[in-house]
Amino acid sequence: MTDERPQIRPRLLEIDRYRPGTPAEVIAAQYGLNEVIKLASNENPDGPFPGVVEAVAGAVERSNRYPDNSAAPLKEELAKRHGVLPENIFPGAGSSAVLQCIALAMGGAGTSAVYPWPSFVLYEILSKIAGTEGVRVQLDSDHRVDLDVMVGAMRHDTNLVYVCNPNNPTGTYRSRDDMLALVDAVAPSVLVVVDEAYAEYAIAPDFGSLANVAVHRPNVLVLRTFSKIYGLAALRIGYAIGHPETLADVSRAQTPFTVTTAAQAGALASLPHDLAGRRETNRTGVDLIEHSLSRLGVTFAPSQANFVWFDSGIEGEEMYRLLARRGVVVRNYGIGSWIRVTIGSAAENQAFIVALEGVLGS
Ligand SMILES: Cc1ncc(COP(=O)(O)O)c(C=O)c1O
Numbered sequence: 001m002t003d004e005r006p007q008i009r010p011r012l013l014e015i016d017r018y019r020p021g022t023p024a025e026v027i028a029a030q031y032g033l034n035e036v037i038k039l040a041s042n043e044n045p046d047g048p049f050p051g052v053v054e055a056v057a058g059a060v061e062r063s064n065r066y067p068d069n070s071a072a073p074l075k076e077e078l079a080k081r082h083g084v085l086p087e088n089i090f091p092g093a094g095s096s097a098v099l100q101c102i103a104l105a106m107g108g109a110g111t112s113a114v115y116p117w118p119s120f121v122l123y124e125i126l127s128k129i130a131g132t133e134g135v136r137v138q139l140d141s142d143h144r145v146d147l148d149v150m151v152g153a154m155r156h157d158t159n160l161v162y163v164c165n166p167n168n169p170t171g172t173y174r175s176r177d178d179m180l181a182l183v184d185a186v187a188p189s190v191l192v193v194v195d196e197a198y199a200e201y202a203i204a205p206d207f208g209s210l211a212n213v214a215v216h217r218p219n220v221l222v223l224r225t226f227s228k229i230y231g232l233a234a235l236r237i238g239y240a241i242g243h244p245e246t247l248a249d250v251s252r253a254q255t256p257f258t259v260t261t262a263a264q265a266g267a268l269a270s271l272p273h274d275l276a277g278r279r280e281t282n283r284t285g286v287d288l289i290e291h292s293l294s295r296l297g298v299t300f301a302p303s304q305a306n307f308v309w310f311d312s313g314i315e316g317e318e319m320y321r322l323l324a325r326r327g328v329v330v331r332n333y334g335i336g337s338w339i340r341v342t343i344g345s346a347a348e349n350q351a352f353i354v355a356l357e358g359v360l361g362s
Pocket residue numbers: 041042093094095096097120164168195197198224225226227233236237238
């Protein structure tokens with residue numbers, strides 16, 4: 001026997017692997033707590049809409065059959081929702097899987113991808129997986145994606161740009177006009193991915209989706225997910241909206257049958273539901289948390305999403321631990337004393353505020 005074993009591509013060893021939020025049960029055991037509130041993964045506290053669980057259960061009964069790879073009924077409904085055509089829709093196993101297709105389709109040696117920092121960490125991880133050089137662009141002083149600097153950061157080998165709008169983890173946004181200016185400033189050979197995972201939560205009057213732009217511009221793709229406002233994170237379903245030829249190109253990197261029958265059924269059953277109620281409930285939570293942070297003298301970035309980015313004044317890892325000990329799990333990005341807290345139920349939001357007051361000694 002030797003110690004020799006197959007070696008993976010060396011660049012993959014650079015990946016600081018995506019760390020999902022620690023499960024509540026693990027934290028509970030660690031600190032001897034009866035109840036732990038998880039506000040770490042931007043999940044929806046409300047769960048699936050009425051009727052969705054039944055639709056998913058019905059689909060699971062057909063699990064001996066492969067899924068409908070065309071996802072035709074879902075594409076049709078999504079197309080209606082966005083005022084586009086079914087061929088403008090490309091579903092995947094979560095928008096993460098769509099992002100992976102894009103990264104693999106565009107990446108490889110001799111390419112680079114530009115993305116904001118901090119932003120959704122998958123842009124960087126996928127760049128490494130795809131063998132693309134990742135170029136981080138720091139946010140502006142208001143914690144917004146700095147679109148001008150991003151344009152300036154593009155290199156001769158850049159063929160992919162990610163913009164998260166609203167941005168995770170800061171919750172800040174860029175207006176539709178700003179996004180249009182970005183798209184105009186980018187060469188047609190560069191694919192602009194506008195990740196709108198949190199768009200349904202945004203209420204700012206000048207926020208707007210780029211979906212209707214993407215369908216006409218082969219170098220723009222918009223990404224949406226059912227994991228957030230629809231409350232289907234575990235089912236794994238998201239989609240891109242764009243030009244049919246770009247979607248066909250990107251789909252070459254997708255394995256067959258990636259979107260399960262259950263996920264398609266759950267998404268379809270979710271679509272008729274009105275999102276306004278959930279948007280308003282979320283806003284009530286954002287307002288409460290932002291007001292509480294102000295009262296405690298804590299700096300935060302104004303949020304258009306279902307989370308708030310705040311400067312806890314205590315080093316991130318330490319703050320994470322102090323809150324976890326009080327039964328509230330948040331997300332530490334390792335960026336100074338900044339922490340991200342997800343909006344939970346009314347009781348969970350209250351529990352977070354009480355825990356934070358406890359830590360800050362108010
Ligand atoms: C900005 C952003 N994009 C995409 C995703 C991935 O979503 P999905 O569950 O659809 O893979 C997330 C998840 O947190 C996210 O924050």
